[in-house]
Amino acid sequence: SNRARMLILCPDRAGIVATVSQFLYEHGANIVQSDQYTMDPEGGMFFMRIEFDLDGLESALPALQEDFARVADRFSMKWSVYRAGRRKRIAVLVSKEDHALLELLWQWQSGDLDAEISMVISNHDDMRQLVESYGIPYHHIPVTPDTKAEAERQQLELTEGKVDLIILARYMQIVTPKFIERFPNRIINIHHSFLPAFVGGKPYHQAYSRGVKLIGATAHYVTDELDAGPIIEQDVQRVSHRENVNELKRMGRHIERTVLARAVKWHVEDRIVVYQNKTVVFV
Amino acid sequence: SNRARMLILCPDRAGIVATVSQFLYEHGANIVQSDQYTMDPEGGMFFMRIEFDLDGLESALPALQEDFARVADRFSMKWSVYRAGRRKRIAVLVSKEDHALLELLWQWQSGDLDAEISMVISNHDDMRQLVESYGIPYHHIPVTPDTKAEAERQQLELTEGKVDLIILARYMQIVTPKFIERFPNRIINIHHSFLPAFVGGKPYHQAYSRGVKLIGATAHYVTDELDAGPIIEQDVQRVSHRENVNELKRMGRHIERTVLARAVKWHVEDRIVVYQNKTVVFV
Amino acid sequence: SNRARMLILCPDRAGIVATVSQFLYEHGANIVQSDQYTMDPEGGMFFMRIEFDLDGLESALPALQEDFARVADRFSMKWSVYRAGRRKRIAVLVSKEDHALLELLWQWQSGDLDAEISMVISNHDDMRQLVESYGIPYHHIPVTPDTKAEAERQQLELTEGKVDLIILARYMQIVTPKFIERFPNRIINIHHSFLPAFVGGKPYHQAYSRGVKLIGATAHYVTDELDAGPIIEQDVQRVSHRENVNELKRMGRHIERTVLARAVKWHVEDRIVVYQNKTVVFV
């Protein structure tokens, strides 16, 4: 595949689109999609995502990037180029709930999720058979108060430099700032509430107790502050007084897996830019 | 109209439905709709709503109620009977935003809202012409820090014993516990967020700042604790990074008026039972 | 489990609820949920669903049913009683698309679908390994124009009297009136459009060609007329000009599996009454 994706972030001013598109044209690239967003044409931040085709992408890309660096400098751009053909490598962390993982496996197998699931890591051994039946390595790393540091060391050894994205698919352990700083904006968590409502533990109990009429789920990048990272996607489901906590959990599983799968899809398709703890998602 | 509605709340045990339906049958009432909900058949609370037709309702109802009191005693019921033909009288309190009021006026005029809008009270005079064009009395009661107590006295004088329901249709003043205790579970507020997210002031600013992907609105009964009363209805609308605060407000107005109108409709149709700061809504 | 469910259909008139609930009470049954619907209190049809608990259900049920027959006669009722503990046996028919089957398997495994998947029958052998890994028998019955009658004979031999419900989970063959008459209102099909729009083949192509802004799926009972049976459930998903036919198919799969799973759940929980080619669904 000769398809590439470029993400750009810079202060807005006149001429950015013209310059970038002219640059790509002169380098033989054909723009097949282009999205942009400006917070304010008068000096706000400007965001852009471009998909382009370029003959002989693999060999031509280094020169294009080198040349683009000069353009980027001129506009103070933060930017990245990704080859669509280079599928992102994913490590999924799970505990005992399997629905979020199952959805990812299923979308991956059906070709809807264009990525490589490189491994599954769990603090329990329950899902080994399921995961290995898909030909995916399964690593059981128990986590106890005493072994927490050692567990993290093992997790980092398995993942650092070897995967591009960490997914916490209902992983019920808190990851440390040390772990997070190795994967900045590259750890996606699914929280089982409509954030910022019901931060922290047992959100379905909290939702039941408050008597809300909709329950939700939130996929977000993980930052040091619990459940406070940039939100990627959210969705909700109507409930009534009739649902008890267990039924909320059951209905919630459906939202969780849908929301997480959408967020992961957008990430691996390079559709997300993070700025000031918020996401710009080009869909 | 010979239609009546009965709301019942009591500890669950065997025989309630049989007893109540047999009672109504023996008194010549024909049940046209019956809904029930039990928190737990083993001693949880039981809720029931019955619509029935009874020939000569107006003259027959007192005796039926008197007789039913004995049944109710046996089951420790809290209960009420409402005549569908006796439309509830509403006072709407507004400030400067007109969309929530407009929706109510419009649904009322088209016959969708089966109630009587008896008056509109506002701390501003802006909507007088609009309201009076519908033939509805408009009371301008300014509220300042100094006149707050006097304003409340006037509001109570206008409403107490004269209306059945108070609607805060984007009324930007806080009502006092004294006012609330005169209308227990009979003041409906529309809060412009998906509660319990973004309690308090400027929820759209809060939503923008947090970068949520859905905004919402919540209709709830007013209690002494701000934005913490029993939730009647909620809904949400998808947003993206592209919407700024003003656009969130614009989109939110649409949700607010829809959610409030639904909640009011359910209240005036006697579809809501409040229990432990939550609502059971029979729809 | 001592839980049972009763479905009733009869012309409306005074006293039905009273009589039925009194009957159940006198027979020692405790009503835990009761829903009803009348098309018109003045002689329209009346529908009722009751869940009740009865000590020693298995041994007590025959006498209760015998006694109830007299009540039913008096009101010209069509009625059935189902024991909740007797899980319905399902045969799933599939072709090459696996998503609808996978959702059923997953909900079944997680306990969300309270039924027994007795067998999967397919005109292809592709999903054998998947299905057998769940411990479910897989029958490969090829269908060609020449073998169609023989294939149907085999399908009937496998299913008749041995399963309670047939699910066409994207089964791409048309079932014959002869097959349908053996399972009246007990064959559920998922059609990949919002019926009655896009009846027949290639509905996503039709949807793309018409330029609709929402695509949908419909679960319905199968009758002799193609895609015209009683609708159980429908849902839709927003699309735009950007989605081509393949992307509509991909997005559609998500709606199809969700809608089918909801319909099946309602069927096996005895929540559906069919009347005049429409469904009354008590949820």
Place this chain on the structure above:
Amino acid sequence: SNRARMLILCPDRAGIVATVSQFLYEHGANIVQSDQYTMDPEGGMFFMRIEFDLDGLESALPALQEDFARVADRFSMKWSVYRAGRRKRIAVLVSKEDHALLELLWQWQSGDLDAEISMVISNHDDMRQLVESYGIPYHHIPVTPDTKAEAERQQLELTEGKVDLIILARYMQIVTPKFIERFPNRIINIHHSFLPAFVGGKPYHQAYSRGVKLIGATAHYVTDELDAGPIIEQDVQRVSHRENVNELKRMGRHIERTVLARAVKWHVEDRIVVYQNKTVVFV
């Protein structure tokens, strides 16, 4: 205001974005938003919408358009430029149902609909007072089988060259091909069903009769074939067996007005391109 919007439609090929954005940059225009869509990078149709700011727009625009004609020629473009400050003039045609008109009036008054409602034309006199209270001229043109031709003549005399957009806001008369050809892709109708389901008359009766579980509404451009023009927007609302035809109508009104208002908003903001009886909507 110096804001303008450009809509472009042409066969896709390399260099379009680069050329257009370079052109605008060289003419001093600052692109504030740009959306594009290609049906196929290899020779499919290409669609583009650009919002730009240009100092002294009114005086500078003619030269820019003249120069752009040469660019457009080179790429075989169909294109238009609209000044955002020149609000489109609207004629609303209504019959007896007022909800769709009311929503437009309300959005117009609150500033959400950035257009000029120049007149309301009706075959009934019922809404005169309402419309005139907004300061909008009201023309009562009765339509009978005998006067149909004369009525159309009057409608054309009032509108042709004087308004930019015709809205059929539940106008219950069929407009003729002659009328349609004067306003190509500039007549928006709201149809009270989810097209292509329930074409023609009494769609809520049809929906009730078919037993659908969602009802919908569709805003589309009017073409010679009834209810078959390019769809702009659609939405749906969940219903159940409990709703009779009148309740479907009541619930439907809410969808109709919402869907119509969105479609009109997109039209007056120049967000819609029509191609092969379908719409590309840049939102």
